[in-house]
Amino acid sequence: MPSTATPRNRLEKQEPGENSNTWGSRLNSNMIDLVDVALDGVELLTVSGSVELTVNDFAADQARKRVLNCTGAGGTIVIPNVEKSYLVRNGTSGALTVRTGTPAASAVLASGSSGWLFCDGSESVYLAEPVHLSSLSVAGALTVGGGLSASGSFSSSAGFAGNGTSLRVREATERCTDPSFNSPVSWTGAASGYLVTGGNLIMTGVANPGSINIPVGTIINNQRYLATVTVASYTEGSLRIRLKTGAIQDFNITGAGTYSVELNAGSGSADLLFGSGVSSTLTVSDIAIRRYDTLQEVVARIQALGG
Numbered sequence: 001m002p003s004t005a006t007p008r009n010r011l012e013k014q015e016p017g018e019n020s021n022t023w024g025s026r027l028n029s030n031m032i033d034l035v036d037v038a039l040d041g042v043e044l045l046t047v048s049g050s051v052e053l054t055v056n057d058f059a060a061d062q063a064r065k066r067v068l069n070c071t072g073a074g075g076t077i078v079i080p081n082v083e084k085s086y087l088v089r090n091g092t093s094g095a096l097t098v099r100t101g102t103p104a105a106s107a108v109l110a111s112g113s114s115g116w117l118f119c120d121g122s123e124s125v126y127l128a129e130p131v132h133l134s135s136l137s138v139a140g141a142l143t144v145g146g147g148l149s150a151s152g153s154f155s156s157s158a159g160f161a162g163n164g165t166s167l168r169v170r171e172a173t174e175r176c177t178d179p180s181f182n183s184p185v186s187w188t189g190a191a192s193g194y195l196v197t198g199g200n201l202i203m204t205g206v207a208n209p210g211s212i213n214i215p216v217g218t219i220i221n222n223q224r225y226l227a228t229v230t231v232a233s234y235t236e237g238s239l240r241i242r243l244k245t246g247a248i249q250d251f252n253i254t255g256a257g258t259y260s261v262e263l264n265a266g267s268g269s270a271d272l273l274f275g276s277g278v279s280s281t282l283t284v285s286d287i288a289i290r291r292y293d294t295l296q297e298v299v300a301r302i303q304a305l306g307g
Contacts, residue, residue: 003030005057008082009038012058030058041065047092048072052101055080070096074111079125085118098125225263230286231256237280253282 003012003019003026012030019026043065045051053063063080067087070077074094079086081100090096090109098117099106105124107117116128227241231253239251241261249261 003058008084009034009064010055010057010061011035011038034058034060034064038064039066042067042069045070045077046072047075047077047096050076050078052078053080079119081119081121081123083119083121085116087114087116089114100125226260227263228258228260228286229284230258232283232285234283235281237282239280239282239284 003014005011006013011034012026014023014026037060041064043053043062045062045068047070054061055063063084066085067089068077069089070092072092074090074092074096076097076099077088078101079098081102086098088096088098088109090111090113092111094111096109096111097106098109100119100123102123103125104122105126107115107125107127109115109117109127117125118128119125227249229239229251231239234253234255237253239253239259241249241251241263249263251259251261253259
């Protein structure tokens, strides 16, 4: 009987008594060398559309290698429907889908990501679940290319960097120093595109990311307020303060420093809006909102009190 192929990696299984005087060389080339490739081989693969991995019995092919290192514009990789695991690096500019020829389930890797995935031999490809850690210590800077969410707060002496599209942090306590309200307060309802860390609100290349709510307390009807922000660093962009009632004032940000705007308020909480349709790169280290009186108003109050 002729040799047969193993089902997963297509290695040669010689029949007893077969290949007299040549079985040794066939064992080396068609079994041992291919096992070595199956364990740690790296396939450099250009993916711009759909690519089906080559499959050969007893001979070199693409599908046998353990690692797929991909470049190109992104697309789909079709793998054999056999039990097999791969480590895939998506170095393409788009998403990468890995599936079998008639897929029941596919795995998708975002651009710039890497991951372990496996085929179950029943037309399904699965991406390994991310590692869940009870704690994580980072000695240097932490760069996040995609989305990051947390129900608590982050702290880092080196800071965090995000891509400005889907970075979200909730329940992070920041400063809003004002004796008129209970302070410090918590930033809530965090919008995408910025990060709260180390006492600062950090924006990097953010274009109109939305707003966050600052629970500063009840604002007195027809009372004027002074909103002050301290900008620790600035490259470009704008900053504005808006009340729930619709009153909007823009800070004229031109660089690092402290800026103030006056608000004629109704009642309700305040929203702090970043970007306002433009790209913004800046760091805000402090925000204060306080009631604002003119000298005449102060004198009138003293007189009303009988002073």
